[in-house]
Amino acid sequence: MKKILLSFFLLIILVSCRKDPVMIKSGIETRVFGKLTDFHDEPISNLKIKVAEFKATNSGGLFMSVENLEFVDWIDSTYTNTDGRYDFVFKTTGNGNFYRLFFGERTKENEPQIIWDPFYVDITNGAHDMKYIGKEFEFNTINLVELYPCQVTLKVNNLETFPMTLSHSLTYFFNLKNIETNGTSIHTIYINKYNDQTLTVLRRKNGISQQALYKFPASNTEGITYQTITVEEADFKDVK
Structure with missing residues (x-):
């Protein structure tokens, strides 16, 4: 009887871990904007900003939940202007359900370094999070180091x-x-x-x-x- 209960318990855990990710439908427009400056409030200009689309899979049992991210593609980008501002609209493709905004790029050998250190922020807080998708997402910072x-x-x-x-x-x-x-x-x-x-x-x-x-x-x-x-x-x- 104990073995039957244990097998049943494990089956519940395995089934609960199998969750097919739900994609966000294509064509939804989201505005992202903000201003980037250094710690002396000087604007960071000509910095590349790009949006990455991921496929997030929530896999969780009765006791834990883990979110796995699979990169899909870069779907839009822009550069900050002379005032350090950026403002653009990206569209979902239907192939993902998680989005990140990347600031700067980690350079390769012999490529110039623009800031220290490139970073990203999450637009979505989890798989299929719609808090900002289809609306507006603002991110500002005064902590960048221009090089x-x-x-x-x-x-x-x-x-x-x-x-x-x-x-x-x-x-x-x-x-x-x-x-x-x-x-x-x-x-x-x-x-x-x-x-x-x-x-x-x-x-x-x-x-x-x-x-x-x-x-x-x-x-x-x-x-x-x-x-x-x-x-x-x-x-x-x-x-x-």
Whole structure:
């Protein structure tokens, strides 16, 4: 009798987990709009914003519920204007039931970084949520960090320990190339215009981790800036 009850109980759980997702019908228009600024209230212009459509499947038993998201497609996009504002209307396709608004794009190697860090917000709070779909969705923020390229010329003199790696708090690691030999090399880091910057050169010498820190002041400038740094043996300190 106990085995029968246990089997019946498990069957209920399995059946309750099998829920075919209901798609939102096609052609429903939703307006998304807002304003993006940095933490000094300066507008973020020319930032790409796009809407992603997903298929959300609610699978839950008697004790838990899990929502699985399957990406369907990018269905619309725009760019912020000079005031940092965006305003556009997207249409549902009938192939999804969950929508996200993405701000900025995670760049690939050798592509410029625009903000730190790209992010998204959910337009829908769950599968087939219709709170905003067919109406309006507003999102504003004052916390973005806009980035500008800084071309750093590194002059490495009379060092014997290689390779050396670079590190910068706002620059993706794949945009920072190792230094393999003495000589002059050019590297692009991405900085904000308000704060002092620190570029770190790292290496291991005789099994000991070392770093050299190079600081330069805030640029207070939009667009590309330039720095020249001479790397000497005496600059490196053991990392404790």
